[in-house]
Amino acid sequence: MLKNFFRSCLQVMALFWTAICICSTLAADEKESELAKIFAEQLRPFLSVHCYACHNADDMESGINLELLDQGFSDRQLFLWRDLLKQVATKQMPPEEDEQPEDESREAFLDTARKAIDLARARETEKNGIVRRLTVPQYRHCLQEIFGTEEDFTEALPPDGVSKDGFTNNAAILSLSPLQMENYLRIAERVIDATMVDEGAPPTIQNFRMTLGKNCNPEPYPNKLILGANSHLLANSDVLVEELVADKPFHFLPFEMQKSFRFIEGYQGNSTVRGWRDFSSIYHAVFGCMRGSGGYPLGKAYETISAGLLLRPAIPSTEIFQESSTYGPRANFKIALRELPEQGVFQVRVRAAKYNDALLLAERQKIEASELESNPIEAKFDNLSAAVDLPSSGIYLVSLRTLRRVPAKKVKSESFKLTINKRTFSRNITPGVTSSSDTYSPFCVIRLTAGQTAIAALNAKAEVEGIRFSRLKKDSSLEARFHAFESRNPQLSVLMGLRRDCGHTQKRVGACQSVSSTEIQEYVFQGAIDDYPRPFVETTNVNYLAGVREISVRNEYTSTSDSPRLLIESVEFEGPYYETWPPRNHRRLMPVRRPGEGEEEYAKRVLQEFLKRAYRRPATTEELRFAMENWQVGFARSKDLQQALRDTFLVILTSPQFLLVTEQSSTPEAEPLDEYELASKLSMFLWNGPPDEKLIVLAGKKSLRKTLHREIDRLMEDGNFGRFVEQFAYEWMSLDKLEVVEIDRKKYPHLSKELKKQLLREPVEFLRYLFAENLSIDNLVQSDFVLTNETLADYYELEKPITSGFAFVSTPVSSELGGVLTQAGLLAGLSDGRESNPVKRGAWFARRMIAEPPDDPPPNVPDLEESSGENLSLRERLERHRNQEGCVKCHEGIDPWGVAFEAYDASGLLKLAAVDASTTLPDGTKLGDLQELKQFLLRERRGQVVFSFVKHLSIYALGRDLSYNETLWLEEQSRKLAKGDCKMRELVHFVVCSDMFLTK
């Protein structure tokens, strides 16, 4: 009944709209016939005589096909007309060698064409609401917000396509396929299963702790443990594993790990051993190991002391060995284990501290007497121990005097351990080595307090004779180095994954945490099991190593500067981690039933709320009725309230109202977005995800548009704004190029995979900062600061020490750095990994910085030829290429920009040799280098920079290409905007408040 009623209403409406359409097309028809006449009688004859010979569909000289132009004057054609008129007006076309039109006919052609364009633009162009599929990140964020989870369920989805402007949210590109639909169904099932629980059944929780420290285990496992190649297991007496019962305010079952095993395949070093063997101990289920290869610059990679395990930064193996391996050198502490929960959230709690450490020095390091105060305190070792009474507290240089062994041949360095007041420091020493001017050789710099100081040398082999403490002079360079050392903090991170024969597959749990306290504190890391690699091994597998998981605890390597070690006392695991039972996320979906509330009433309440979250607006009556009907059918069949709700959730999560962002248009004319559509468009733009409760409430009250400016600011203040910055920066700046470029590591040994990750973050952090501080757009071109962390400060060789670990901080620079154009990640991405590439850089600059996109290259472009016998530089080869017919036109608009970047090599840093980066722009301006280009941009082309940024921002915000009219309008507006400050946030307000954004 109701359905029929709706249908007839729709039919009536349809008739009504058809009538309106016919009326508005009448006027348009007149314009069309006028345009057809102009084209046929005045424009085409000129094109035929002067243009078609070269620019036809077959030859497409310079990639231009003017036969595309017809009486339609479509949007796409208008862009082409515009370029064509520019060429004709400036007499660049027809080319000099060809017959030229009379000035009069040239002018007549230009006049008529301009009139035609105006006429075409004045046509009522249809504006239809667009329908966009959620991008993968948007879909992920929507699911996460509906279910209150941080888990990522979207791994199986194929990545979104990229538009010509580099964006993945373009409506025309976002397609739907059966593969995607199957995945949506599967993902919806998974996320529902992961969230909804059986309220009546108590959960099972796994909880154990590994304590570390010299002799911390009073009853160590008596036999030798073996865990395959390159696993350096900690001494059995230094590891204690205990299963715990978590302290929870609800009833649960503690999970008991399996401790008895029967394996047929085991290992002895690299060889396989076959034969059934039984094992029985928790130490065959949980192992403490330091898996990795040898090699460390100074001091031991790790050391167990009574307080715990000391870790130096886990240097990636590329930094030491210049080749990548999946191991990394040895400071990688791992808990290898056999069992983890199937799914759910888990916590890894690490009790750790920053060790009160000494800065180790190289044996032969030369230390000027002027660095030290006079009257050092010396002591002789007696039976490997010594004692001194220090008169004052302060920073001391500790040096050692060792005896050369007789015979003195083949004196090798030996491992050596020194304790000072029970603080432990190890480094190799070479017996008999002294510094050139002294009988002592430096060992370390350390902060000590006044008074009795006990010293022990724990090495029987090295003949250590004496020790000396010399106070550092105030403001000595060694003191400054120690201060920088002391102020650095270990960077604690936890990773989880699985063991491989040739290393591991791991992913970081949460963010890395800075450990600044020298007191032991608890650091909590949280993740969802499903987000981490799992072994895919059946439980009946009888190989000792099959399916071994790993929880890594690391001191992350941030820079080449020394930093105090990380002390780990214990590591605890708890999972699935619940604060309450039933879990909060389950309650979000399934609230407690009210007294006397019937099943149907309850289902309606649940579905209404769920629909609102999923559809990003309250459901219509029709939609709610549909959902209820669906639930009723399911409930009648299964008699299970929760099961029936689950199935209806599934339907909702695979429905178009959820998967598509729809703007409903009823007329071909521009209509204002309705308030809910506006809320979604706004949040998809600025949060790359769904609107929050507040936006939906405002839209419901029809007051979102009224408070638009306030809401834009609120969205930009919110943490979710970071998602926009990340996505936009990545796509606008083409950072994918850096991800895929294969850097020649022989040429650029420092540009490792890890460094690449930091370089990828720099532009994002920079843009985030510009928005956060609401700075002027000029900073994109040139800023007097950079955003950097320890790693990048090292890479750029910044003078001011940075001690923020991986965190990005703003620091002033006076050099050529500052702005995006000198960011190494961008420059390296726009290279081939070996040489700088002015064409890639120029094309990027023209497209993204000044919005003068070059035309697509014509078909059959000849390659850059490797000229035989001639040793030409890339620059010379480019010149040769450019001079070929057909190439010159485009490259004139690309290469001059790219050449200005020539001082920077493929790793994004200044080349060592002096380089000629001078360039002549298409308009004849001569610039000496990139610095001059930056100044030129700010002085002469500011409007164009503003236009380019606003244009890209608009395309991203709208999720579609701009029309010809919109482009012209933006150009005009940008000129006006460029007269002001152009603060970053103002530009966002400008885009949102435009008709482009607010109408459909």
Added chain:
Amino acid sequence: MHLNRRSVLRGLGGIMLPLPFLDAMRCRADEANEAPRRFCALYTANGMSLPKEKNKLSDWNWFPHETGRDFKFGNSTKPFEPFRDQLTFLGGLHHPSGVKADPHVCSDMWLTGAPLHDSSRRSYNSVSIDQVVALHTKQFCRQPSLVLSIDAGVGFLSRTGTISFNAEGKPIPAENNPRRVFDRLFRSDKSSLEIQRADLQRRIRIVDAVLENAQSLSRQLGKSDRDKLDQYLTSLSEIESRLEASEKWIDVPIKSQDYRHLDLSVTNESAPVDYYRTMFDLVALAFDADITRSVAFMLNREDGMGISDTFPLKLGLCRTHHQLSHAGDPAGQLDFAKYDLFLAEQIGRFLKQLKAFQDVNGSVLDNSIVLYGSGASTTHKPQNLPTMVMGGANMGLKHGSYFRRENGHLSDLYLSILHALDVPANSFGDSTGKIINPVFTRELVT
């Protein structure tokens, strides 16, 4: 004609059915009248015996000494001689990523060609060709694919015990127990059928409900861009038809066959000859009854992993499989070749069976492409991969020669196979599009 009544009504009810959808339906209709097209991949680890010259064992080289149509079988490939006109030796092929990766993972990439050395990839591996075939053929048979290995499961990463990887690049657990394989494929268990049916019906109901809901939205769309919603509806209809296809098999009886020769009590711990015979019997029966059209079988494991390493010893040869593959001495190289001979005998018997079973238009062998090979030529050398393609005469394969393409991409062979099987694909792995001509003569019908 399989056009589903509901789908048609839906199509007429206001939503245009885009062309690819109609194509898919027509394709299925044709297929119903045609014989099945099947694919079977057989993998042997650690390469084949290619004895050194100084050992004077040239008669035992796995590759023939002459290319082209005049090649002669060596001693280790003699059992293939009766099928000379139904097979082709292929030499010189490799996966370009193979040389960059750990050589022990060459079995992981044999059917995928994925750059396994690249640890930055989201997924370790990518889809294997048998699964690409399965994706296309699953609509016609009850099991999308059959994944077999000498050891069950997947082993563990970097020593995987299966050669089959799904669309996400995750390893597909293999089966190795003849009885379990037989029970699952040929014996219908009523209770599990009911669960299957209930699950399928639940999914169909959900998809139906989503479709109904989507159509009501579609009617409200007015002047908005309809393109996305049409794509959505097409995708959903496709899924619905796939589900319905699975459901219909539940009630179709399995072709009656003679199982008397099967000895289901054998396991991988039995005599190797008994084990392989039974497993190959099962594959042949599954093809004959059209239970599946895609099979991947890992005959033995890479490196010294798993039970298959001991098979040569059980056969009276002097060392384990992995040790033999490393042998440089005459005795070792001869015994390695004798193991090749043993495998050739097993596969030869399998071919004989396929030839004996009849389809509507010829033997099952003529309608099946059997790929046999290794991920290494000799030990851990991932180039010039020993490869043989058998059967498929009805799919345009022209056999009877030794084809070489130096440094050719193995993925181009896979692409050729996909085209022969009528699987629409423009590329596979790192294929370059250079079809293995003149062995494969059939053009892809698009």
